[in-house]
Amino acid sequence: MLEIHDTLKGDHGWDIVAIHMAVDEVMESSRLSYPYLGDDDWSAGRILYSECIVTDGDEVVGAGRLIWDVERDNAIPRIQDFCLMRAYRSSFVVDSMISSLIDGYAEDAAGGTTVLSHDGQEIDISERVERLRDIAAGQFEPRVI
Template identity: 85%
Template structure:
Protein backbone atom coordinates (compact mmCIF):
# COMPACT_ATOMS: atom_id res chain seq x y z
CA UNK A 1 0.00 0.00 0.00
CA UNK A 2 1.30 3.45 -0.93
CA UNK A 3 1.57 5.89 2.00
CA UNK A 4 2.83 9.47 2.34
CA UNK A 5 4.63 10.22 5.59
CA UNK A 6 5.64 13.52 7.19
CA UNK A 7 9.30 12.93 8.03
CA UNK A 8 9.75 16.08 10.12
CA UNK A 9 7.36 14.76 12.74
CA UNK A 10 8.90 11.26 12.46
CA UNK A 11 5.91 9.69 14.19
CA UNK A 12 7.02 6.30 12.92
CA UNK A 13 10.41 6.12 14.68
CA UNK A 14 12.39 5.62 11.48
CA UNK A 15 16.15 5.67 11.28
CA UNK A 16 16.40 9.02 9.49
CA UNK A 17 19.90 8.26 8.17
CA UNK A 18 18.60 5.12 6.47
CA UNK A 19 15.57 6.99 5.11
CA UNK A 20 17.76 9.72 3.62
CA UNK A 21 20.02 7.09 2.03
CA UNK A 22 16.94 5.50 0.44
CA UNK A 23 15.72 8.91 -0.74
CA UNK A 24 19.13 9.65 -2.29
CA UNK A 25 18.83 6.42 -4.29
CA UNK A 26 15.38 7.37 -5.60
CA UNK A 27 16.56 10.93 -6.28
CA UNK A 28 19.37 9.73 -8.54
CA UNK A 29 17.00 8.04 -10.97
CA UNK A 30 13.61 9.65 -10.46
CA UNK A 31 13.96 13.40 -9.82
CA UNK A 32 10.99 15.52 -10.87
CA UNK A 33 11.91 18.83 -9.24
CA UNK A 34 12.84 21.93 -11.16
CA UNK A 35 16.58 22.69 -10.79
CA UNK A 36 17.28 25.89 -8.83
CA UNK A 37 20.66 27.54 -8.59
CA UNK A 38 22.21 27.01 -5.18
CA UNK A 39 20.09 23.99 -4.22
CA UNK A 40 23.24 22.10 -3.25
CA UNK A 41 24.33 24.82 -0.81
CA UNK A 42 22.28 24.58 2.38
CA UNK A 43 22.76 28.01 3.98
CA UNK A 44 21.85 29.21 7.48
CA UNK A 45 18.93 31.23 6.10
CA UNK A 46 17.30 28.21 4.43
CA UNK A 47 14.25 26.97 6.35
CA UNK A 48 12.87 23.47 5.89
CA UNK A 49 9.11 23.78 6.40
CA UNK A 50 7.98 20.34 5.39
CA UNK A 51 9.33 17.06 4.13
CA UNK A 52 7.64 13.84 3.11
CA UNK A 53 8.47 10.41 1.83
CA UNK A 54 6.29 8.02 -0.11
CA UNK A 55 6.51 4.34 0.74
CA UNK A 56 5.14 1.15 -0.70
CA UNK A 57 5.40 -1.23 2.22
CA UNK A 58 8.97 -0.86 3.49
CA UNK A 59 10.34 0.57 0.23
CA UNK A 60 10.88 4.33 -0.22
CA UNK A 61 9.48 5.22 -3.65
CA UNK A 62 9.38 9.02 -3.49
CA UNK A 63 10.13 12.15 -1.47
CA UNK A 64 9.94 15.93 -1.43
CA UNK A 65 10.73 19.03 0.60
CA UNK A 66 9.34 22.53 0.86
CA UNK A 67 11.97 25.11 1.74
CA UNK A 68 12.36 28.89 1.84
CA UNK A 69 15.57 30.87 1.54
CA UNK A 70 14.51 33.63 3.93
CA UNK A 71 17.42 36.00 3.30
CA UNK A 72 17.26 35.90 -0.50
CA UNK A 73 15.49 38.90 -1.90
CA UNK A 74 12.17 37.99 -3.55
CA UNK A 75 12.74 34.25 -2.95
CA UNK A 76 9.53 32.26 -2.91
CA UNK A 77 9.04 29.14 -0.81
CA UNK A 78 9.57 26.20 -3.13
CA UNK A 79 9.27 22.47 -3.49
CA UNK A 80 12.62 20.84 -4.15
CA UNK A 81 14.24 17.41 -4.01
CA UNK A 82 10.97 16.09 -5.40
CA UNK A 83 11.24 12.55 -6.71
CA UNK A 84 8.98 9.60 -7.41
CA UNK A 85 9.74 6.27 -9.07
CA UNK A 86 8.19 6.07 -12.53
CA UNK A 87 5.90 3.15 -11.62
CA UNK A 88 4.19 5.34 -8.98
CA UNK A 89 3.82 8.53 -11.01
CA UNK A 90 0.21 9.50 -11.31
CA UNK A 91 -1.48 12.88 -11.05
CA UNK A 92 -3.11 11.72 -7.82
CA UNK A 93 0.14 10.71 -6.06
CA UNK A 94 2.01 13.81 -7.25
CA UNK A 95 -0.79 16.20 -6.23
CA UNK A 96 -1.12 14.41 -2.87
CA UNK A 97 2.59 14.86 -2.19
CA UNK A 98 2.39 18.54 -3.12
CA UNK A 99 -0.63 18.96 -0.87
CA UNK A 100 1.16 17.39 2.11
CA UNK A 101 4.18 19.64 1.59
CA UNK A 102 2.09 22.79 1.20
CA UNK A 103 0.00 21.99 4.30
CA UNK A 104 3.21 21.77 6.35
CA UNK A 105 4.26 25.19 5.11
CA UNK A 106 0.82 26.86 5.17
CA UNK A 107 0.59 26.54 8.96
CA UNK A 108 3.09 29.42 9.19
CA UNK A 109 3.48 30.74 5.61
CA UNK A 110 6.17 33.22 6.56
CA UNK A 111 7.45 33.47 2.99
CA UNK A 112 4.09 34.48 1.52
CA UNK A 113 1.15 32.74 -0.06
CA UNK A 114 2.77 31.81 -3.36
CA UNK A 115 4.78 28.60 -3.58
CA UNK A 116 6.89 27.37 -6.49
CA UNK A 117 5.95 23.82 -7.42
CA UNK A 118 8.45 21.12 -8.33
CA UNK A 119 8.08 22.07 -12.01
CA UNK A 120 8.60 25.82 -11.45
CA UNK A 121 4.92 26.78 -11.68
CA UNK A 122 3.46 29.12 -9.06
CA UNK A 123 0.76 27.90 -6.69
CA UNK A 124 -1.46 30.38 -4.85
CA UNK A 125 -2.11 28.96 -1.38
CA UNK A 126 -3.86 32.01 0.12
CA UNK A 127 -7.20 30.19 0.60
CA UNK A 128 -5.48 27.26 2.31
CA UNK A 129 -3.52 29.59 4.62
CA UNK A 130 -6.72 31.43 5.55
CA UNK A 131 -8.56 28.15 6.18
CA UNK A 132 -5.79 26.84 8.43
CA UNK A 133 -5.74 30.13 10.38
CA UNK A 134 -9.51 29.91 10.85
CA UNK A 135 -9.23 26.33 12.08
CA UNK A 136 -6.45 27.32 14.51
CA UNK A 137 -8.76 30.02 15.92
CA UNK A 138 -11.59 27.50 16.22
CA UNK A 139 -13.56 29.11 13.40
CA UNK A 140 -14.35 26.58 10.70
CA UNK A 141 -17.27 25.13 8.88
CA UNK A 142 -18.00 21.48 9.66
CA UNK A 143 -17.74 19.05 6.74
CA UNK A 144 -20.98 17.99 5.14
CA UNK A 145 -21.07 14.35 4.12
Protein backbone atom coordinates in the same frame (compact mmCIF):
# COMPACT_ATOMS: atom_id res chain seq x y z
CA MET B 1 0.14 0.03 0.40
CA LEU B 2 1.26 3.48 -0.75
CA GLU B 3 1.66 6.00 2.10
CA ILE B 4 2.84 9.60 2.40
CA HIS B 5 4.68 10.33 5.64
CA ASP B 6 5.32 13.80 7.06
CA THR B 7 8.90 13.33 8.25
CA LEU B 8 8.95 16.45 10.44
CA LYS B 9 6.04 15.38 12.63
CA GLY B 10 6.24 12.48 15.03
CA ASP B 11 8.73 9.71 15.56
CA HIS B 12 8.32 7.11 12.86
CA GLY B 13 10.89 4.70 14.30
CA TRP B 14 12.90 4.64 11.08
CA ASP B 15 16.63 4.14 10.70
CA ILE B 16 17.43 7.70 9.59
CA VAL B 17 20.64 6.72 7.77
CA ALA B 18 18.83 4.01 5.78
CA ILE B 19 15.98 6.40 4.91
CA HIS B 20 18.41 9.08 3.68
CA MET B 21 20.25 6.53 1.57
CA ALA B 22 16.96 5.29 0.08
CA VAL B 23 15.81 8.85 -0.67
CA ASP B 24 19.18 9.62 -2.31
CA GLU B 25 18.77 6.56 -4.56
CA VAL B 26 15.26 7.58 -5.60
CA MET B 27 16.44 11.17 -6.12
CA GLU B 28 19.21 10.05 -8.48
CA SER B 29 16.90 8.02 -10.69
CA SER B 30 13.49 9.68 -10.36
CA ARG B 31 13.88 13.44 -9.80
CA LEU B 32 10.92 15.56 -10.93
CA SER B 33 11.91 18.98 -9.53
CA TYR B 34 13.81 21.72 -11.28
CA PRO B 35 17.32 22.16 -9.95
CA TYR B 36 17.80 25.68 -8.58
CA LEU B 37 21.13 27.42 -8.24
CA GLY B 38 22.31 26.86 -4.68
CA ASP B 39 20.02 23.90 -3.89
CA ASP B 40 22.87 22.20 -2.10
CA ASP B 41 23.67 25.29 0.00
CA TRP B 42 21.84 24.78 3.30
CA SER B 43 22.72 28.13 4.85
CA ALA B 44 21.27 29.54 8.06
CA GLY B 45 18.77 31.49 5.96
CA ARG B 46 17.10 28.37 4.55
CA ILE B 47 14.00 27.14 6.36
CA LEU B 48 12.68 23.62 5.85
CA TYR B 49 8.92 23.96 6.29
CA SER B 50 7.81 20.49 5.31
CA GLU B 51 9.21 17.23 4.09
CA CYS B 52 7.60 13.98 3.08
CA ILE B 53 8.55 10.55 1.89
CA VAL B 54 6.35 8.12 0.01
CA THR B 55 6.59 4.43 0.79
CA ASP B 56 5.15 1.28 -0.67
CA GLY B 57 5.41 -1.10 2.24
CA ASP B 58 9.02 -0.82 3.40
CA GLU B 59 10.33 0.63 0.12
CA VAL B 60 10.90 4.38 -0.29
CA VAL B 61 9.44 5.35 -3.69
CA GLY B 62 9.32 9.15 -3.46
CA ALA B 63 10.15 12.26 -1.46
CA GLY B 64 9.93 16.04 -1.45
CA ARG B 65 10.68 19.17 0.57
CA LEU B 66 9.22 22.65 0.79
CA ILE B 67 11.83 25.26 1.67
CA TRP B 68 12.19 29.04 1.79
CA ASP B 69 15.49 30.88 1.38
CA VAL B 70 14.83 33.85 3.64
CA GLU B 71 18.05 35.68 2.77
CA ARG B 72 17.65 35.50 -1.02
CA ASP B 73 16.10 38.55 -2.63
CA ASN B 74 12.65 37.90 -4.08
CA ALA B 75 12.79 34.23 -3.08
CA ILE B 76 9.44 32.58 -2.62
CA PRO B 77 8.86 29.25 -0.87
CA ARG B 78 9.40 26.34 -3.24
CA ILE B 79 9.20 22.61 -3.56
CA GLN B 80 12.58 21.01 -4.16
CA ASP B 81 14.18 17.58 -4.06
CA PHE B 82 10.89 16.23 -5.42
CA CYS B 83 11.14 12.68 -6.72
CA LEU B 84 8.85 9.75 -7.41
CA MET B 85 9.61 6.42 -9.07
CA ARG B 86 8.11 6.14 -12.54
CA ALA B 87 5.82 3.21 -11.61
CA TYR B 88 4.06 5.42 -9.04
CA ARG B 89 3.74 8.59 -11.10
CA SER B 90 0.13 9.55 -11.43
CA SER B 91 -1.46 12.96 -11.09
CA PHE B 92 -3.17 11.75 -7.91
CA VAL B 93 0.08 10.76 -6.16
CA VAL B 94 1.98 13.87 -7.34
CA ASP B 95 -0.90 16.16 -6.32
CA SER B 96 -1.17 14.40 -2.93
CA MET B 97 2.54 14.90 -2.28
CA ILE B 98 2.34 18.58 -3.24
CA SER B 99 -0.74 19.04 -1.05
CA SER B 100 1.02 17.43 1.90
CA LEU B 101 4.06 19.69 1.49
CA ILE B 102 1.93 22.83 1.09
CA ASP B 103 -0.17 22.00 4.17
CA GLY B 104 3.02 21.85 6.25
CA TYR B 105 4.04 25.28 4.99
CA ALA B 106 0.56 26.88 5.08
CA GLU B 107 0.36 26.52 8.86
CA ASP B 108 2.85 29.41 9.12
CA ALA B 109 3.26 30.79 5.56
CA ALA B 110 5.85 33.37 6.61
CA GLY B 111 7.14 33.61 3.04
CA GLY B 112 3.79 34.59 1.54
CA THR B 113 0.89 32.83 -0.09
CA THR B 114 2.59 31.85 -3.33
CA VAL B 115 4.61 28.66 -3.63
CA LEU B 116 6.70 27.43 -6.55
CA SER B 117 5.80 23.88 -7.47
CA HIS B 118 8.35 21.22 -8.39
CA ASP B 119 7.85 22.09 -12.05
CA GLY B 120 8.28 25.86 -11.60
CA GLN B 121 4.58 26.77 -11.65
CA GLU B 122 3.34 29.31 -9.12
CA ILE B 123 0.59 28.06 -6.80
CA ASP B 124 -1.65 30.51 -4.94
CA ILE B 125 -2.33 29.02 -1.50
CA SER B 126 -4.09 32.04 0.02
CA GLU B 127 -7.42 30.20 0.47
CA ARG B 128 -5.71 27.26 2.18
CA VAL B 129 -3.77 29.60 4.50
CA GLU B 130 -6.96 31.45 5.41
CA ARG B 131 -8.84 28.19 6.03
CA LEU B 132 -6.09 26.86 8.31
CA ARG B 133 -6.01 30.14 10.25
CA ASP B 134 -9.78 30.02 10.71
CA ILE B 135 -9.61 26.41 11.93
CA ALA B 136 -6.79 27.26 14.37
CA ALA B 137 -8.83 30.19 15.72
CA GLY B 138 -11.91 27.98 16.14
CA GLN B 139 -13.86 30.00 13.57
CA PHE B 140 -14.43 27.22 11.10
CA GLU B 141 -16.52 24.15 11.68
CA PRO B 142 -15.17 21.14 9.80
CA ARG B 143 -17.71 19.37 7.61
CA VAL B 144 -19.16 16.29 9.25
CA ILE B 145 -20.60 13.60 7.06
